[in-house]
Amino acid sequence: MLRRYILLNTNKFVNCRHVSQSMLQSTVDEKSGIATVTMNKPPVNSLNLEFLDEINTQLNKLQKDKIRGMILTSGLQKVFCAGLDITEFYNPNPDRLAKFWTVLQDTWLSLYMASFPTVAVINGHSPAGGCLFAMSCDYRVMVGPKYTIGLNETKLGIVAPKWFQDTMVAVIGQRKAEVSLTTGKMYTTDEALQVGLIDESLPDADSALKKGTQFLNNFQRISPWAFKMTKDISRQPTVQWLIDNKQKDLDFVLKFMQSPDVQKSLGLYLQSLKK
Numbered sequence: 262m263l264r265r266y267i268l269l270n271t272n273k274f275v276n277c278r279h280v281s282q283s284m285l286q287s288t289v290d291e292k293s294g295i296a297t298v299t300m301n302k303p304p305v306n307s308l309n310l311e312f313l314d315e316i317n318t319q320l321n322k323l324q325k326d327k328i329r330g331m332i333l334t335s336g337l338q339k340v341f342c343a344g345l346d347i348t349e350f351y352n353p354n355p356d357r358l359a360k361f362w363t364v365l366q367d368t369w370l371s372l373y374m375a376s377f378p379t380v381a382v383i384n385g386h387s388p389a390g391g392c393l394f395a396m397s398c399d400y401r402v403m404v405g406p407k408y409t410i411g412l413n414e415t416k417l418g419i420v421a422p423k424w425f426q427d428t429m430v431a432v433i434g435q436r437k438a439e440v441s442l443t444t445g446k447m448y449t450t451d452e453a454l455q456v457g458l459i460d461e462s463l464p465d466a467d468s469a470l471k472k473g474t475q476f477l478n479n480f481q482r483i484s485p486w487a488f489k490m491t492k493d494i495s496r497q498p499t500v501q502w503l504i505d506n507k508q509k510d511l512d513f514v515l516k517f518m519q520s521p522d523v524q525k526s527l528g529l530y531l532q533s534l535k536k
């Protein structure tokens with residue numbers, strides 16, 4: 262494994278393994294065993310087929326490397342992740358759409374059930390799929406006050422899949438999730454903290470990264486096995502539906518996304534984004 266000193270977001274030099282460098286940068290601190298995975302796909306870290314594939318491959322690699330924890334963050338100025346790449350849904354090629362959705366399912370399962378503790382350092386806006394990724398980590402630290410987070414699918418004229426919804430229910434509870442999902446609510450950092458969608462709010466990225474690291478350091482005294490078993494038991498009810506219904510979920514998305522009404526809504530939404 263290549264060893265070198267590199268400059269991390271914390272502006273400190275640390276001895277670390279440099280795992281990869283592309284749309285995703287991943288570094289592992291040798292001393293703590295904590296990986297920092299930085300999404301860096303300008304302009305907004307939208308999740309397309311190739312990016313998701315890279316994220317999933319990296320998560321599986323970190324698991325094999327037996328890292329002690331992971332921080333997921335963004336290398337962009339003001340966006341953590343803009344969610345799924347809407348162009349994957351608009352006038353889709355059915356084969357590519359099927360691959361895209363399958364990789365999304367797999368990436369979510371890898372992240373949600375990661376064997377190591379995970380923290381999202383949300384240093385920018387985090388709508389829809391970006392919010393899903395943040396909610397799938399074990400702890401969320403968000404940089405405030407100017408960014409927003411939430412599952413806004415209804416605002417695009419689409420529906421958050423069951424497993425997106427269940428993930429939100431697991432974080433903020435049934436009632437709050439229902440109101441949040443139906444209204445497509447994007448929460449400010451303060452609102453997200455109040456509702457329990459995030460765990461901490463910090464004024465800048467450096468202090469958010471430090472907070473995330475502090476959280477992961479709690480696990481130095483906890484057996485990885487005990488951690489993983491506890492997490493599996495806690496998260497099993499949320500993941501089981503997708504594990505049992507991957508094909509059904511895919512078939513539904515293929516049909517739903519190719520319907521003229523949905524295509525019309527997506528076209529209008531994409532146009533509004535371009536404006």
Ligand SMILES: CC/C=C\C/C=C\C/C=C\C/C=C/C(=O)SCCNC(=O)CCNC(=O)[C@H](O)C(C)(C)COP(=O)(O)OP(=O)(O)OC[C@H]1O[C@@H](n2cnc3c(N)ncnc32)[C@H](O)[C@@H]1OP(=O)(O)O
Pocket residue numbers: 304305307339340342343344345346347348386388389390391413414417419420421422423513514517518531534535536
């Ligand atoms: C029972 C039902 C079961 C199943 C239902 C089936 C299917 C449901 C499927 C999926 C669920 C969907 C999940 C999603 O994640 S959809 C994505 C939702 N994301 C958004 O709405 C975010 C939109 N973007 C923004 O709000 C802003 O871009 C953002 C606040 C993130 C950043 O703002 P900023 O001012 O910094 O950048 P912009 O100028 O807006 O954007 C720059 C550039 O990027 C393009 N863009 C932005 N977001 C996306 C995206 N998600 N996908 C693709 N492209 C995106 C934007 O158009 C600009 O492009 P250009 O003008 O060409 O530079």
